[in-house]
Amino acid sequence: MQAMLQEKLQVLNVGLSSFADSIVMAGGSALQIEWAPPAQGQAEVGRDLARLVNLSVVETANRTAFDAYQSAQPVLRGVGIAGRVIPNMAERMILHSGPPIAWNDMCGPMKGAIVGAILYEGWAEDLAKAESLASRGEIVFEACHHHRAVGPMAGIISPSMPVWIVDNTTQGNQSFCNFNEGIGKALRFGANSQEVINRLKWMGEVLAPALRAGIETLRGLELKTLMAQALHMGDEIHNRNVAASSLFLKRLVPALLKTRTPSNEIAAVVDFIAGNDHFFLNLSMAACKAMLDAAHGVSGSSMVTAMARNGVEFGIRVSGTGEQWFTAPAPIVEGLLFPGYAPSDAAPDLGDSAITETAGVGGFAMATSPAIVKFVGGTPQDAIDNTMSMTHITLGRNNAFTLPPMNFAGSPAGIDIRKVVDTGIQPIINTGIAHREAGVGQIGAGITRAPLACFTQAVSALARAVERSE
Amino acid sequence: MATATKVLKNFYRDSVSLMQLSSTFAKLPGVEQASAIMASPNNMSLLREAGLLTESVDASANDLLIALQGDADALESALAAAESALKQPPPSSSGGGSSRGLPPRSIEMGLGNMVGANLVLISTPGEYAASEAFKALSLGLNVMLFSDNVELKDEIALKRFAQSRDLIVMGPDCGTAIINGIPLAFANVVRRGVIGVVGASGTGLQQVTCLVDRWGGGISQAIGTGGHDLHRDVGGISMLQGLKALIADASTSVIVLISKPPSPEVAGHVLQAAERAGKPVVVNFLGADPARVRRGNVFAATTLEDAAAAAVALAEGRNPDDAKPKCPPVSIPSKLSPGQQYIRGLYSGGTFCYEATLLLKKELGQVSSNTPVEPGDRLGDVWTSRAHTVIDLGDDLFTRGRPHPMIDHRLRNERLIKEATDPETAVILLDVVLGYGSHADPAGEIVPVVQKAREVAGKAGRDLVIVGFVCGTAGDPQNLARQEAALREAGVILAESNAQAVRMATAVAVGAGAVGGRL
Numbered sequence: 001m002q003a004m005l006q007e008k009l010q011v012l013n014v015g016l017s018s019f020a021d022s023i024v025m026a027g028g029s030a031l032q033i034e035w036a037p038p039a040q041g042q043a044e045v046g047r048d049l050a051r052l053v054n055l056s057v058v059e060t061a062n063r064t065a066f067d068a069y070q071s072a073q074p075v076l077r078g079v080g081i082a083g084r085v086i087p088n089m090a091e092r093m094i095l096h097s098g099p100p101i102a103w104n105d106m107c108g109p110m111k112g113a114i115v116g117a118i119l120y121e122g123w124a125e126d127l128a129k130a131e132s133l134a135s136r137g138e139i140v141f142e143a144c145h146h147h148r149a150v151g152p153m154a155g156i157i158s159p160s161m162p163v164w165i166v167d168n169t170t171q172g173n174q175s176f177c178n179f180n181e182g183i184g185k186a187l188r189f190g191a192n193s194q195e196v197i198n199r200l201k202w203m204g205e206v207l208a209p210a211l212r213a214g215i216e217t218l219r220g221l222e223l224k225t226l227m228a229q230a231l232h233m234g235d236e237i238h239n240r241n242v243a244a245s246s247l248f249l250k251r252l253v254p255a256l257l258k259t260r261t262p263s264n265e266i267a268a269v270v271d272f273i274a275g276n277d278h279f280f281l282n283l284s285m286a287a288c289k290a291m292l293d294a295a296h297g298v299s300g301s302s303m304v305t306a307m308a309r310n311g312v313e314f315g316i317r318v319s320g321t322g323e324q325w326f327t328a329p330a331p332i333v334e335g336l337l338f339p340g341y342a343p344s345d346a347a348p349d350l351g352d353s354a355i356t357e358t359a360g361v362g363g364f365a366m367a368t369s370p371a372i373v374k375f376v377g378g379t380p381q382d383a384i385d386n387t388m389s390m391t392h393i394t395l396g397r398n399n400a401f402t403l404p405p406m407n408f409a410g411s412p413a414g415i416d417i418r419k420v421v422d423t424g425i426q427p428i429i430n431t432g433i434a435h436r437e438a439g440v441g442q443i444g445a446g447i448t449r450a451p452l453a454c455f456t457q458a459v460s461a462l463a464r465a466v467e468r469s470e
Numbered sequence: 471m472a473t474a475t476k477v478l479k480n481f482y483r484d485s486v487s488l489m490q491l492s493s494t495f496a497k498l499p500g501v502e503q504a505s506a507i508m509a510s511p512n513n514m515s516l517l518r519e520a521g522l523l524t525e526s527v528d529a530s531a532n533d534l535l536i537a538l539q540g541d542a543d544a545l546e547s548a549l550a551a552a553e554s555a556l557k558q559p560p561p562s563s564s565g566g567g568s569s570r571g572l573p574p575r576s577i578e579m580g581l582g583n584m585v586g587a588n589l590v591l592i593s594t595p596g597e598y599a600a601s602e603a604f605k606a607l608s609l610g611l612n613v614m615l616f617s618d619n620v621e622l623k624d625e626i627a628l629k630r631f632a633q634s635r636d637l638i639v640m641g642p643d644c645g646t647a648i649i650n651g652i653p654l655a656f657a658n659v660v661r662r663g664v665i666g667v668v669g670a671s672g673t674g675l676q677q678v679t680c681l682v683d684r685w686g687g688g689i690s691q692a693i694g695t696g697g698h699d700l701h702r703d704v705g706g707i708s709m710l711q712g713l714k715a716l717i718a719d720a721s722t723s724v725i726v727l728i729s730k731p732p733s734p735e736v737a738g739h740v741l742q743a744a745e746r747a748g749k750p751v752v753v754n755f756l757g758a759d760p761a762r763v764r765r766g767n768v769f770a771a772t773t774l775e776d777a778a779a780a781a782v783a784l785a786e787g788r789n790p791d792d793a794k795p796k797c798p799p800v801s802i803p804s805k806l807s808p809g810q811q812y813i814r815g816l817y818s819g820g821t822f823c824y825e826a827t828l829l830l831k832k833e834l835g836q837v838s839s840n841t842p843v844e845p846g847d848r849l850g851d852v853w854t855s856r857a858h859t860v861i862d863l864g865d866d867l868f869t870r871g872r873p874h875p876m877i878d879h880r881l882r883n884e885r886l887i888k889e890a891t892d893p894e895t896a897v898i899l900l901d902v903v904l905g906y907g908s909h910a911d912p913a914g915e916i917v918p919v920v921q922k923a924r925e926v927a928g929k930a931g932r933d934l935v936i937v938g939f940v941c942g943t944a945g946d947p948q949n950l951a952r953q954e955a956a957l958r959e960a961g962v963i964l965a966e967s968n969a970q971a972v973r974m975a976t977a978v979a980v981g982a983g984a985v986g987g988r989l
Contacts, residue, residue, distance in 0.1 A: 001638040001715050004588045004612050005691060009650045012580040014602050015593030015616065016487060019655055022906035023591075025947070028652035031584045034573040035594060035602075036482040041531040043597045050601035053578065054608040211915060389572050393577050422605070423575035 008187075021192055034291040039421050039456040048463035049421050052302065056464060058320075058418075061300035065319045066395045066414045068171060069295035069303075069359070074287035076221040077167045077174075079212035081145035083159030086147050086176050090159075092123070093140040097155025097352040098310025099325040100143045103134050107311030107347050109190030112438020113154035114141070118190025120200050121158050128417070143319070145306055148293060149284045152351035153188035153434055154311070161200070164210035166223065166286040170293040177286035179203055182276040183442065186353075190438035210269045214252050221251060224400050227361065230280070231401055236361030236369035237284045238353060239430040239445055244280035248308065249273050254452070259388060288359035294399040295319055295414075299469060302393060304415035307358045307450055311350040311434070316454045318417055321461045328453035333433045335446010347436040354429045360398045360413025363428035363447065364390045368403040368411075372430070380405075386428050387412065393419040393427065404429050417462065420455040471502065472542035473524050476549050477509065478534040483556065488534075488900045495536070495552045496880070500544020504650045505557065505871050508595070509535040520871040544714050575746035591654060595616055596642070600624035603639060607632050615641030615696065617656050625698055631708040638711050642841060644694035645672030645907075648679060650739045653905035656876065656907035659945030665781045666722035668712035670695045670729035673819030674756075674774055676905060676941050681778035683943045683965055687785050690722040691715070700732035704866015706740050713740070717747045724784045726777050730824065731758045744768050750784045752777050756821070757843065773825060775967035795966065799971040803897055805933030806896055806982045813837075813979050814889040815860035815972075816882050817898035818875035819941070822901045829972045834858050834979065840865050858979070860899070861942050876908045879915035890923035890934055895974045897935045898923070900959065901968060904942025904950060911948060911957035920960045937975045939965040 009465060011030040012018035023030035039045035083089050094117055096110055099176035103111070104462045111134070118130035118139070135140060144151050151157055158179070163176045185191035218290055226247050249270070256266055289306075296305040297302055301319035306402055315325040330348035337343065357361035366373070367387035370380040378386075384405060390412040391397070397410030415427055427447035433444040483491075488506045495504035504524050507513040507802065509529035517523035522537040527766055529535050536552050537544050543577050574580035590606035592599050596619025601843035603613045607628065615628075620642035622836045631804060631938055632639045640647050646669075647654040658676055660683040669675035679689050693712035716722045725747060732740065732755065744751040745766050752769045754777040769790050771777035780790035813830065817823035823841060830837045831847075838859045840852040849859065852867055863875040863882050875882050882900075889895045902912050909915060920936055928932040938957060942950045965971035 001612060001636060001711055002635075002718055005650065005715060005719055007588055008586070009589060009652045010584055010587045011652075011654070012574075012577055012584060012587045012590045012606075012611070013579060014590060018487075018907070019591055019593060019616070023652055023654065026653050026906070029584075030591075031574065031580050031587070033577060033580045034575050036575075037532070037598050038576070038593070038601070046598055047604075048600040050604040050608070053605045130661075259762070385572075392572060392575070392582075419576070419578070422577075423579055425572075425575065446731075 009321045017112070018066060036424060037233070038269070038424065039459065040452060043454045043462050044121050044455060045421070049418060052418050052459065053422070053464065055466065057300045057469070058302055061298045061320060062303055062395050062414070062416070064186075065295040065298040065301040068298070070396070070398060070400070071170050072291040072294040073169045074166050074223045074290040075169050076215060076283060077165045078215050078224055079162055079208050080165050082157050082161045082163045085163065085165060086157070086327050088147060088150055090140055093142060093159065094150055095117065095142055095144045095147055095151065095155065095157040095311060095348065096153050096277060097144055097153065098308045099313050099315030099327050100146070101141070101310045101312060105312055106352065108436050108438040109347055109350060109434045110154045110311050111387045112190030112192050113156040113187045114259065115438070116196055117156045117158040119192065121160055125453050143308075144352055145177070145308055148174060148289070150289045151178050151188070152180070152285065152353045153351040153432065154190055156187055160204065162204055162358045164283055164286050165176045166283070166290045167220075168290040168294050173293045175286045175289040175293060177282040177289070179207065180276060180279050180282045182272070183278065185441050189434045189441035191347060191441050192439060195293050206265050207269055207272060207277070210256060210259070210261045210265055211252070213261055214256040216257040218251065223283060227284060227287060228400055228402065231365055231368050233403055234360055234371050235368055236365045236372065236430060238281070238356040239432070240369050240372045241248050241280040241284065242277040242357060244284065245273065245277055246281065248280050250347050281353065284361070285355050286357045288361070291359050292355065297322065300466055302417045304358055304417060307354040307429070308352045309349040309354065311347050313332055314349060314451050314454060316450065316458060318458045318462060319457060321465055324461060326454040326457040326461065328451035331451060333431055333448040335433055335444050337433065337444035341435070341443040345435050345443055347434045349429075349431065350434050353431060354450070355425055357429050358415060360394070360401060360411045364413065365401060365403060365411040365427070365431040366430065367405045370405075389425055389427060392423055393425050406418070417455045417458045420452070421459050424452065425449050426452055471539055471697060472545060473522060473537065473539045474545040474549055474925065475523065475525070475527055476536045477527060477529040478536070478553065481534040482508065482532065483534060483554070485554065488727070490877065491552075493873050493878045493880070494555065495538065495548070495773060496657055498548040498551055500541040501538050501548050503539040504537070504552070506534065506536045506552065506870075516870045522871065566600065571604055577602065577610060577611070581609060589614060589649065591616065592653070596620050596724045599642060604631070607635060607637055607639070610635070610637070612637050613639045613641070614644055614647055614654055615639060616644060616692070617641070622698060622701065622703060625696070625705040626704055629704060632713065633707055638693070638708055638715070640694045640708060643694040643698070644696040646675045646692065648689055648692035649695045650691070653744050653906050656905060657692070658905035658941075658943045660943055661688040662690065664690055664721065664723040664785050665726060666716035666719060666724070667692045667726040667728065667758060668695060668709050668716065669693070669727070670697055670709065671821040673903065674728040674821040674962045677774040677822070677968060678728060678778045678781070680941050680943050681775060682782055684966065685779065685782045687782040690719060697730070700729050700736045700740070702733040702736060706732060706736045709740055710743055713743050713747070723749055724781050725749055726781045727753045728774065728777065729755050732757045736943060741765070741768060746846045752780045752784065752790065754806065756825055773829070774821070775969040788972070793912065795970065797970050797977070800974045800977045806935070807893070807932045810932060811979060811982050812894050812900055813858045813860070813897045813975050814855050814895050816889070816961040817860065817862050817901050818864055818882065819901050819903055819976040820862045820864050822858055825968055826899065827860050827970045829918060829969060830858060830860065830976065835974045840867060855892070859932045861885070876903050879912065883915065883919040886919050886923050887926060891930075893930065893932065895934065897937055897978045899971060899975045900936065900938035900962070902938055902940045902953065904940060904946040904953060906947065908948070913953040914918050914975075915958055917960040922964060924961065933950040935978045936961065937962065937965065937971050937978070939967055939971040
């Protein structure tokens with residue numbers, strides 16, 4: 001109080017804007033806040049939020065969590081078989097994307113992908129039997145995130161599928177992701193025809209061993225630097241991975257040639273990767289998961305460590321609230337559709353790939369990727385504005401991921417649930433759009449935003465957790 | 471008479487803007503009553519009580535509801551006009567940064583754009599106000615809480631939290647402050663000077679600062695505390711902090727404290743602190759016994775006018791006891807008819823109403839009011855005056871679903887005509903408040919009604935005395951001189967202050983035969 005009387009009065013005005021105008025008219029200095037009730041008008045959540053703002057226990061926890069995320073070093077360690085390397089993966093278990101969901105509640109693409117995985121595993125001979133097996137409860141369905149794993153779209157990982165193994169060499173945690181099958185009819189979009197199964201078989205029998213041998217020769221591959229380089233080459237490493245995939249291939253081919261892999265198989269592997277601009281996506285996701293798991297579980301932290309969707313619900317997890325999911329109905333993605341499809345064909349938002357936004361790339365790094373802005377609607381300036389707006393809901397910037405169009409500032413990272421609820425600015429996500437029916441596949445891509453309701457629930461839960469620890 | 475409603479989903483505007491818009495909508499052709507509100511359950515039930523909402527409406531707190539009442543065939547186009555007025559983009563904010571930058575959406579985000587910010591002025595709906603204040607304090611910022619309807623327990627928590635961090639919470643329900651020469655919320659533009667004021671009353675603070683300005687003095691700081699600050703449970707935290715700050719402030723040499731009578735315990739603390747100020751302190755605890763206040767450097771003032779006069783005298787090195795302003799003589803108009811003997815005060819300022827009630831009671835005995843000094847004087851029907859009656863039109867009873875009478879004069883205008891038709895009315899007493907936040911041209915609203923009131927009385931063969939005062943300064947945006955000239959021209963007898971106006975009204979009433987005269 002005393003200090004204010006000795007300084008120039010500078011007023012932040014929350015509410016009636018004419019008060020700010022009067023102050024300025026009288027020669028004072030005022031800034032109008034574009035205020036609306038936080039937490040969608042839930043006054044009680046607003047109170048919980050107010051308790052958490054600039055609270056030292058939360059600030060300290062967030063520094064710890066953000067430092068862990070920032071210092072993480074994800075390294076591609078190798079290729080494994082899901083059932084053997086993924087922790088607590090049971091014999092008849094299938095992992096899926098997003099928060100946990102029961103078979104009966106799953107969306108079309110996820111059911112289709114599960115049926116495909118059952119056929120792939122040979123647990124049933126045909127679609128009908130596979131479906132009946134799934135619906136009888138004889139297969140355990142769990143969220144990828146519960147097993148340190150992530151998967152794009154339906155995110156299906158069954159025990160004999162090959163997976164990437166990524167080590168965070170700083171904190172020692174490990175993460176997993178399945179392989180990218182390419183575009184068109186793919187299991188992750190719910191397609192499960194023989195063609196799809198055959199490709200999966202080939203990936204298991206030819207692609208995976210070759211990649212395993214290649215990565216072994218490389219003695220691991222630092223993913224963070226590769227991602228940083230790709231960001232400078234116009235990828236945001238979620239919806240655009242062409243630079244990252246090329247960089248990966250550039251590192252892989254010389255190593256692959258030093259292995260005993262037959263040359264016809266090397267040719268097929270190189271063809272497959274070269275023909276798939278999204279090949280790196282699954283590595284990007286595993287790397288992001290490894291960085292964020294390092295930040296998870298810091299008591300009191302309001303940092304988001306996962307955003308994921310199962311095609312029905314959107315869910316987030318927060319560092320300071322442990323394993324709990326905060327969910328809301330999955331939004332419909334706004335974007336461009338391939339010819340012949342209507343918005344009514346689109347499935348609600350799907351996949352674990354929002355882990356990239358959670359880690360400060362994807363939509364958060366959109367400014368650096370002018371090539372995709374048309375696809376996700378808008379101009380390069382919109383892309384810069386989108387990235388800028390994310391700085392208002394994040395704890396800091398990732399100095400490893402610099403963005404040339406932003407004068408090489410780090411990408412905004414470490415979503416803070418408090419800031420999301422206080423500003424109402426929802427995290428932006430660049431994503432693909434799946435057809436709502438199983439088997440059709442991708443029908444477009446666009447932008448969506450994480451639902452606010454997830455964050456308001458998380459704020460209240462964190463407030464309770466902080467109270468208990470006091 | 472028909473009603474019509476329209477819901478705008480997920481559409482937020484702040485309450486005072488909505489109040490201002492509501493009064494605009496009520497002027498649309500064929501519209502009798504209008505309200506635009508956020509559709510909280512509370513607001514909806516107010517609308518229902520006001521008869522503006524007759525059907526059930528599917529709307530929630532994040533939706534905006536327009537409700538109109540009027541001619542059935544005019545309502546549809548009025549609704550459309552109201553909707554399009556609402557959808558005008560809100561006025562651009564001051565100093566909002568680059569055109570592509572996102573305007574700040576939270577206090578914390580605003581702090582990023584204005585790193586030197588030291589005060590947050592909050593005028594959100596009451597249910598959200600405490601949270602915003604708490605955030606501001608957590609971020610190291612002082613708070614002026616204009617919002618009302620903040621729970622007492624929240625006020626206590628906020629003030630204790632602020633105190634522990636050397637910050638102040640002005641409010642809740644703090645309408646006025648002048649900090650470092652900058653008028654905040656409903657405040658007047660006053661000369662800077664050596665008089666510092668701490669007030670638990672908004673209009674009280676306006677009256678004192680305006681009179682100081684009028685009488686050649688100046689204001690260093692005017693700190694509002696909100697009306698509940700001297701409540702026993704709050705303990706006068708903000709008044710004590712304000713007092714402490716003014717004691718330490720080198721540019722303040724005289725201090726004025728204003729409040730309704732605090733609890734004896736709180737009064738004791740405040741007076742003790744005032745006694746140790748090392749500067750003269752003028753105390754106006756409305757209705758308190760001056761003998762209990764007067765001590766050492768502490769001077770007692772019984773009216774706001776006395777407080778201002780004493781402060782100016784002290785600032786000029788004169789004895790405050792010689793500074794009492796005199797009431798100019800009033801000649802009683804000859805046309806007052808037998809039976810015309812009562813005073814009807816129609817106030818927009820709550821403190822003015824309270825002060826008038828106190829002064830009139832002393833001279834005239836019983837004075838009825840909707841906000842009485844003594845419970846026994848409470849008006850049974852607030853819409854109908856009896857004998858001497860003084861009304862606070864800013865009371866919640868009157869402002870439900872409509873703007874405050876300092877912004878919207880309709881309610882007072884209607885009441886003025888009603889009083890003019892009463893053959894027992896001798897004097898109508900009015901306040902006119904200028905400054906930021908008040909109506910842009912109050913005289914323009916009042917003059918035609920005063921003329922009509924005179925006509926009404928004249929047709930019945932009566933005269934009518936209308937006494938008022940303008941609380942404002944030459945620097946105010948409404949132009950004090952023009953406001954006073956227009957009111958005088960319409961025949962309003964103008965006093966300099968509320969207390970003077972009350973004394974003039976009393977003289978008229980006593981001259982006309984009102985009982986209890988002791989002048």
